[in-house]
Amino acid sequence: MDDLLQEFIAETRETLEALSSEVVAWEAAPGDRARLDAIFRFVHTVKGSCGFLDLPRLARLSHAAEDVLADARDGKRMPDTALVDAVLAIVDRIGAIVEGIAANVTLDDSDDEALIAALTRVEEVVATAPAPRVAATPRTAPRSIRLNVDLLDRMMSGMSDMVLARNELARRLRDDVLDPRVEAALDQLSLTVADMRDTVTRTRMQKVDALFSALPRMVRDTAAELGKAVSLRIEGSDVDLDREMIEMMRDPLVHIIRNAIDHGIETPARRRSLGKAPTGQIRVTARQSGNQILIEIEDDGAGIDVARIAAKAVANDVRSAAEVAGMTPADKLRLVFEPGLSSRDTVSAVSGRGVGMDVVRANIEHVGGRIALDNRPGRGLTITIQVPLTLSIMSTLIVAVADQRFAIARQTIEEIVKVRGDQVRIDPVGDIKVATVRGRRLPMLALAPFLAIGEGEPTTLVIVSTREGDYALGVDDVLDTEEVVVKPAAPAVMGTGLYAGQTLPDSGMPMLLLDGGGLALAAGLRFQQDIIAATEALAPDAANPALLFEDLDGARRAIPLGAIDRVEKASAEAIHRSGGRTRLVVDGATIPLHHGDAAALDRALARGTIEVLRLTDGEAECAYAIGGALEIIQLPADISPAADGPVLGVAVCEGRAIEILDPLAFFLDSDVPDQGEAAPLCLLDGAGAAWMDRFLRPVLEAHGYRCTLRPDGDEAPAVRLVMDEDAVAADRSDAPVLRLCRDREGACEPGSIYRYDRSALIAALAGHARRGGR
């Protein structure tokens, strides 16, 4: 906040100095419209600034003066000498208060009201004598100073000269055998020069954040003042911006956001009745696009009422009715940039006298920028400010093509790959080239032939990402990364659209910064992307094989080959039914066995063996019973989806409609644990029951068994599990007993299984349960 206050003080002092001649001229000719405008703008700016700096006294004074001046501008009042005196007294007072703030001295404010009253009493011609001017407070030396940009520029170029001289000196000295003392001195010089360059560079550069830091407070205060709820979102970038540019953008940004809150965002009640969220949204984004900075201010308010603007233009004699009638809506919209226009009929303390937008446009155009409006009546307004970077410091990658070097902004580079090796393949596709980098296909632009520098095949690909997409830029070599100071090149160079600016690196040879997006555009890569997208759409066609099989019910179905682990025969013995589910015993474990038609499965089982498809998703396994595998087919891309269940859809293959099964549906199904009465019950019995309860229960349950420690009278367990050394207790049921032994050697006894041999256990259980269940 202190920084902002310092800025405000410096700015106000500066404007006052510049204004002093205007003031004198206005005193001489009160009717002079240009002077009136200048002074009006000053008080308006002061009012705007002190609103968010929380300087109510200044706000009151400037607002009063602004009111009177607005009346004078609208012709409601003649600017006479008394008015001029009264306004100038206020301007003086503003200056005095600002000095007071700078010196941290509180000024007596008892006669502020008299000054304000003087403004309204000017009709009495001989009214008040010019208000007494406040004695100047002692001026404190400020900690920040404002510098002429030319001076900074000279400093910058002097610095660059110094770097070049240092390089030249180093080159000369290297030719001879170097005295260590000279070398040390040279190193010291290099260090100092590098340090100085950083500092000097920083004097001109600032993070774009500096522009945004004051916004949250301003939005909060402005919204509170107007009784609106506004939430501000800032999406800044880390871009270094020219200080000059930041200064230029500050006022426009403040004006635009104030306007958005005042004119755009509706009151909470109104928003609710419109079905909008009561809190308005303002989004400020900054991003760098090539050598342009784009700042977007988007609100979700009412937008601009174009008809009202047009009517107002006619009413204020800015345009004739006939002119307005002949205007396109876009032209009418642009009337908001005309001086003396406002879309609001009432004047508020915040904005609304039409001073904002013409000043905004003037400021932006002054730095060679553009401002665009995207008006969505009833839904909001987006204002896009585009300003060229007059100077930016970028981290760049230096690439070589033939004997020339170019810089590319590192921000836009995704990766760098060498062409040799297996990772990269370059294929000509028609008259273009496509680079395949680790399976990713990218349009490729070989820089040397494109710029007509050379013919050699590129050895390195720089993957450049643009807003339209990524592409591979083929270069001969990647040399280095370097921080460079980029300035716009001459219009004839920038006009090619290929370069984002020029720079003078330490080598002393000028270098161009490539514009990644511009290159792609000039080479027509966007079109090529379409081709690639098209071939990619076709590719899965060729790579989507499926196994066509005859299902148990005789129908032909297909299942994607990727899901099939193998096709094998299974004996009817290995099929185990429990809890209404069918499971297949495989290597001592059971996996769910899916099938189409239960009756058909029974018929197939009666023959002794069936064929099963073993399916896997990499983790889980399951099986699908089939009549027989037929052949591998390619699935067409066009599959009519089925409503539900395991059928993915229907495709036409060789003139016949076939159902394609969805393996995922089977895996999904597999995870549902078996439930219900029918699941075989295992009695964990004997002294080892507690151990089994802890260690075996999860395994058993996962395979579709229920476990119990105490049999209840109603249900007989299907299997009894006991530890080997336990004496088999009184045979309370006729359930088969499965013995587990503690050590591996014990497993040789018949009917006894080593307790950690899970697959043997499951297989044995399945056998017992089947026999028990039937």
Place this chain on the structure above:
Amino acid sequence: MPLFLIACIAGQGVAFDADQVDSVVDIGEIVAVHRADPSVRGLTALRSRVVTVVDTRRSLGLEPTAPHVRRAVITQQDGHYYAMLVDALDDIETFETRSMPLVARKEDRWSRAADGMVFRNGEPLLILDLAKLVPQPAAMLA
């Protein structure tokens, strides 16, 4: 009387308004700018400044200047520095300007860049407006 710098381009004696001339130098190595207007010879460094080198002959619709020509007139246009290649430089003199005696064809690039003429010992010298010799960007593709 205005001050003029007298130079020679393709055998034609020309005069530049001294107000347009920043300095007169022999430029160093040139870095090419590919795909730019043919009259853009390239970029060169002049002290710490990057300067766009303009092949003045090509600006005038003539054959390219020989590659060894290094003599140039430095001019600043719209905040950018340009080195305009000339075959030879002569002197700085004041002259009385005259309007062009003939109405030249509009497509003649000499007359488009010309801004009157002066007479030096009876020899006519064409006044060339450096601003008009500076290449402008081709219409940007939409």
